[in-house]
Amino acid sequence: MPEKTKRYSIWEKLKDNLFILGITVPCFLYLFAFLIIVLFYLLKFSFSEGLPIISILSEAEFRNALLRTFWFMLIGTPLQLAVGIILALLVYESFKGVSLTRSLFLIPIAIPALVTAVIINLLFSYPFGHMNDLLSGKYTFFPKILELPLNFSGTEFFSIGLAMLGKVWRDMPISMLIILAGLQTIEKEGYEAAQIMGANFYQRFKYITLPLLTPAISTVLILRSIENWKEFIFPFVLAPAYPLLGVLIDRLYHVQQNPYMAGACALWLVLFIGATTFLFTFLTKTVRAYLVKV
């Protein structure tokens, strides 16, 4: 009977691949179970009684946090890209001690984010810290700028700015490594040919480096914008009075004991990240199409 042989062969196949199944299934099951749990709870909380996902939109707290996070992302992402490009260009061509320099440039990633936040907290402490002493002219080598010490964590601009400073400082090496990998794929012949034909530095950068670097740039932009949206530790430590979305989620969950609102906020964050990723992918594709002329 044909049916029986078919079943038999599937059983045989299973038995043959039992080893592979046995070693892959637990891992995927574990990840899959948590993926379902995350999705399930986020949707359950967001669409529970009173539709927190809609009602949170009218909360002033949420709107302020959203606006702050949006600016944080919009300014932080290009800033991190620029820093990454500068660092990568500095260590791209080899010189004496290039590998040591590259290693030194990797130090920030070795410092835990929480510790980086602590360092910034120490440097910018109020009323007396290195930065305040510097700005009020207590060191002989720097002019006096401030009359009174400045409470950095008391103003929205400075506390969010410090959080961004921490983020940029700590994640410099990541952007640098991606850009560096992109630069290393560009072949030297193109530059030589352009130079022979009389292209200057700016033209070489615009017509060779930039178009060929766009994949790396787009990777950095997308990864960094995701990172900036979801940033938690730096604003949590440095700007607790002016919550970003991540800090707001923690506050809704722990202080206000409202997992429904927290879940709704968390789901919105996921949606914003999705939208930004889509937008950046589209934008970089368009720019690339404009830069690369065939």
Next chain:
Amino acid sequence: MVKTILIAIVIFLIIFPVFILFKYSISDRDSIVTGGKYPEPFWPFNPNLKMFQSLLVRNDFLQSGMVSLEVGFLTVIFCLILGVPTAYALTRYRIPGTGVLLFFLLSIRLFPDISAVIPVAEQFFKRPLSYLPPVVLVSLAHTLLALPYAIYIAKGVFESIPKDLEEQSQVLGASKAYSFLRILTPLALPGLGAAAIYTFLLSWNEFVFAYFILFQGTDTTLPVYLLRILTWSPQKNFIAAISLLMCIPVIIFTFAVQRYMRTGLTAGAVK
């Protein structure tokens, strides 16, 4: 010339904060409590190691250090047991839909930590998982974060080892499991060591999940302990000493696995 100056500036910007942390950790009282009469010195008046000495006999600090170590090692064990065989299967066998599976591996990381932590914490606070000790719960959460990276690194390691070795052993009559354990694993150990270190560091540094899961308990990992200390507004040298002790294993290990870090850092790039 411009380039040299720029490099010097960048190196200064990178070294200076680390130096400041070190400076505070060995500062005496006069160097941190200035009362505004004189500027904070860039080198303490009487450098000493008192803070480290007092920390190393502090019970709550040692306790959190132990918790961090336990969580780290458990996470490494979970990740290796779950991840290494999977990476092996993904490199050595033609599994239909490997691309989809690889994307799926990363899909949990597409959720921001701060969003994913709420469902995970809610699930962990419910029975039957809530019966598990908090240390195990935190390491289960960390496994979730580190597993995709561990698999990507292990996959890179296995791809670099020629398949012929296993085939030859199988021709000689070894089973698939035997050739995996006795032929491949010894060859792959150095690379897998890098995966283990990467996993350990991720767990050692991880804050969000540990903070949510340990929120009400008495156990704390080092980052959570550091945060709790921060809320008391402690002396600068105390907080700096804790931070510095927390950094040391990270700095040592990071430079040990620099070569493999790149895989881990850019693994998300294919998202």
